[in-house]
Amino acid sequence: MMKGSNTPVPTGALRVDLGRRTGPGVPDVDASALLLVGGKVRSDADFVFYNQPVHFSGAIRHEGKRDAGGQVTDTLLVDLAHVEPAIETIVLAASADGGTFGQVPGLSIEVRDAAAGTAVARFDNPGATTETAFVLGEFYRRQGAWKFRAVGQGYSSGLEGLATDYGITVDEPQQATPAPAAAPPPPAAPVTAHPVTPPPPPAPPVTAHPVAPPPPAAPPAPEPVRLTKVTLTKSAPSVSLTKQGGTSGALHVNLNWEVRKQFSGWSSKFGRPTAMHSDLDLDLCVLYELTDGSKGVVQALGNSFGSLHRPPFIHLDGDDRTGASTAGENLTVNLDHKQAFRRILVFVTIYEGARSFADLHATVTLRPQHGAPIEFSLDECTVPSLVCALALITNTGGDLVVQREARYLVPERGVSPQRTVDHAYGWGMNWTPGRK
Known part of the structure; x- marks a missing residue:
């Protein structure tokens, strides 16, 4: 496929193979998927990658890598029949660990029918230089059916930058903000004598009222996604x-x-x-x-x-x-x-x-x-x-x-x-x- 082109795909179980050649000095490459509504994830749970290998819907899972004679394949299994109706797009991405895609030969993405094993679509990345992450392709809905588009869009900010662009909260070390220095206490006011004030009249009787229960506590914020491995x-x-x-x-x-x-x-x-x-x-x-x-x-x-x-x-x-x-x-x-x-x-x-x-x-x-x-x-x-x-x-x-x-x-x-x-x-x- 050419960059930007698209093709229909079966609404069933598909294997997405991210392929590359390996060798001395070639960085590791990892496949990931993001499930989008309106161009963004609904939560961090819509990110499938090596640290979060299965989507809660069961529709997408990261299966890991295979090395066959210098050809490394990282696989995602996508069952389009079980993708939630709200999901409009599934982004298929790659990230380089310890280098750039200019050092990665033979980068490609291939979609295969999981049951029959037949090829459905293939896109060979046309070239890369300093990019550390790539959106290689995407599945998207069109008139009740699914299509695959060859994207080939590079990022220089790695998996963290790519994930953040789609709304993922990434766990990263934060420096503690120093506490402000305590202000010196104000000088004490001079003490003067005052006449004694008579006590106030007694307060009127208090009428009891039912106390409203406190509002329920907000659920704890989800932990951010960890990208380290x-x-x-x-x-x-x-x-x-x-x-x-x-x-x-x-x-x-x-x-x-x-x-x-x-x-x-x-x-x-x-x-x-x-x-x-x-x-x-x-x-x-x-x-x-x-x-x-x-x-x-x-x-x-x-x-x-x-x-x-x-x-x-x-x-x-x-x-x-x-x-x-x-x-x-x-x-x-x-x-x-x-x-x-x-x-x-x-x-x-x-x-x-x-x-x-x-x-x-x-x-x-x-x-x-x-x-x-x-x-x-x-x-x-x-x-x-x-x-x-x-x-x-x-x-x-x-x-x-x-x-x-x-x-x-x-x-x-x-x-x-x-x-x-x-x-x-x-x-x-x-x-x-x-x-x-």
Whole structure:
């Protein structure tokens, strides 16, 4: 499509892929969406991005990034059939993190039918220089139907400036205003003698009246949107939760994935991937070691879902067998008991449906209740792996450090994925066969 052109789109579920090429010196790029009425959001809840990934209506969600051989795609899923009738426009934007769009090669936006997988519209950005945010396209209503317009409008003020222009309240540090100096008290008036005044006559009797109840308190103002995040990479693989302010409350860990080419493993004869079944089932798991010396595993296998309010203070929320749901695989760590943790290893295993992670595109997000979210993508799998170590959280004595692992492991013949990751990280546990 040319800049400014438009095309009809189906009123159904659409995948919006923000694509770019990666390489040395290329900044990260994030997709976002704003739902507008009269050119503005109704509230901060109408902003969908990495820190607020699902709109309350369920019509739009941010699905995260995939890196396939140097081509990075950040995806929004937009279900136009479920967009509220009041919404007139959905702005589809991109923001550069740590650089400008002049450093980003191959920036594009592609709209695909989510069910059929067919392309509906595509716009390749014609060029950029110093811009740090772009409105690449928009969905808009016209005579009861939806259309997509290629926009290509750049901003030099980043995601914060773009969001503010559409009415979003952004959380930013404010400097405290110094209190005014207290004025000196006025000089005391001279004391003079006065004749004593007789007391006033008694007041008339007071008649009781019903007291009107006070007006209801106004609801608290919503918290402003936080735009900060941490992206872990091979060159910058760790971050301190303590320095981020994320050492209390709940730490949510999410794994989302997508199978693109439908591979299932590795041919023993040729060493090449073979067809993957559609019922791929991945399991998010945790090995934990507490400061009292106890060790264990939290996983769906054997119904070892853990507990949030008693040891190990880790709970697996569910078992997603597709990876395509809004939630994905999730677990929660209770950081109010951080003093009980020595180390926590988050890993993922293939339970059934494949014999390798080949061509699996996954994103890991750790979202502390306080502090910036932490995210990273898994590398391409080039070995016949059934288990991948994702992240290691270590209590170093007053500090909690998150380390990106993204390490594919290959079990030896007859050895389970759990035993394989145990051996690789020296947990030293005894294992017995189990089932879901």
